[in-house]
Amino acid sequence: MIPIGDAVDLGLILLDENGLVSFFNAWARRHARIKSNPAGKSLQEVMTGRIDPRLIMAIREALDFGFSARLSHALHPMPLPLFPNNKHGQECRIRQAVDVTPIRQGNGKRSCMIQIRDVSEVFRREQLLRQQALQLSQDIKQLTIAQEELRNSEIRFRELAKKAPAGLFETDQHGRLTYLNEKCAELLQISTPDALGSVWLDALPVGEMERVSQRWEAALQSSTRFADEFRSSAQDDRLNWLRAEAGPIWNEDRSLRGFIGTISDITEFRERADRYEFRANHDSLTGLANRERFELRLRAALSGANEIGQKAAVIYFDLDYFKAVNDTHGHAAGDTVLRTIANRARRVMRGDDLIARLGGDEFAILLPEPPDEHHMAGILNKLQQAISMSINIGSAHVNVGCSAGYAIFPDHGRTVGELLAHADTAMYREKTRKKQNPKQARA
């Protein structure tokens, strides 16, 4: 018993029926730091510190009633004054778990065995485990919160993209659609599930597709920004103008991930731009070209005619009696007269001829390919006849006439100034002639 008791790696103390030490193993002696023989002494005499009263009680119960008792470390961390093997551990007891067991002896009496386990290492491990579990649960909590936030923001952006007034799309590095919102599908007139995996340009009208494809391919090849405007096949026989803009997006390793872009309907924008351009170049009342545009076109026509050795002609005319109509019937009537004159002039002249209202009741016509000079008089005559016909202004019919003159390039001048001056002079000559001979004029 004694050598075995000394060999085990736990504390063993045997107390006789009177509670006196009969055996105290090497482990217990070492940790209790006792040098003298403890046999025959009480536990309190042997030990150099306080003993947990619960242990004393458990020993009594074992000896008197025969009950075993367990003193767990959790509830009784250090019941006996036992210390670590190192010399500096005096103040710190080792962590213990103690079992008290009665042993029946042959004489009907009981002795009591106390077993002490050092649970310091178990305690350390369990603390570590508890900390790790706590850390893990905090990590999971944070992860859950982060995931929830991510999910919310994803929902938010998906809804935003879904309801966005512009078309949004994303492609892979080969330009195949990986995402498109409702507006994009609507503008390109494709259906979302079918379109995914295809190239977004496929739905464009053939001519446009070929043109835009080249530029899109170039952007894909060079991973650079893409922007273009094109017509889309329209639902209601109306051609829509669309503008697509896209830029490359990159993976973390800087390889091309794909393109992300927008598609917007610029039909209205383009129509408005066209209107502004028209308005800048045309007279808003009659829809004829204005002075700036006329002079620009005339200059271009002259340089063209000069290059190929052709002729060009300019007709100048203003209205007779127009001021009287304005004064008698008001400005609205005057406007009606001007619009009517413009329409009649359009009908008389050829499509290539450019008719302009220079201001007030003053008009000019550019004939890029004029007839021979002796036919010019016939044209002027036709124009004057058309203009002098009665004009219905709603409340009455009015009559105006016109005085006209012309100049031919290069016969009457080589520059815009020279030609206009010549035509102007010719017109005034005509006006003067009419004033001197009103009868002929009225006829």
Added chain:
Amino acid sequence: MISLNALEVDALAEIFNLSLGEASATFSEIVQEEIHLSVPSVEILSREELIGRLEAIPRNANNNKLCSIAQHFESDKGFETEALLLFPERGSLEIVRRMLGDNASMIEHLSELEQDALGEVGNIIINSCMSSLANLFTIRMNGTLPDVKTHSAREMFLAHDDSEVILVAQIGMTMRSYDITGYVLFIMDLNSMSGFMKQVRHYFRIEEGQSL
């Protein structure tokens, strides 16, 4: 199969009431928290009946294990018994962690030191109960150290013969807001049972075969 008449059942319930009352007081003192033990109900069941009863205890869906603390007792008056204290594992975790003031632990099962602590709790309750019985009956008993195990209801009784009868005293343990039901079981063979009942009758001065 042994059968008890109403008088004997009442007598048994009273015996456990006395002895578990002692146990409750001791336990409260140690954990420094007031613990109420409900009045026990007493039954004698076969192994299969008890397994059925234990399997029906509502428990945590992820954890249907029971935690048992067992001690063997031998008396000098002709009976021996295996005394068991049973809790659902979840409930035993709550008891131990509450006692140790550990509200943060997320681990779903008992650690080694927690198992030790639970062993001590069971040890105190069972010892206190048995010591009361020994006092009442004026007999001597020897008890072993507690053996703590976690297992299913059926696994728990694999080592026991089906012919053994089990004296079941059911008690509720209430600690502040927690309401944990535990069971105290005494497993005896027929010989021990009749030896035990002899002591009960002796204490209450009931004649054998006497009924109300």
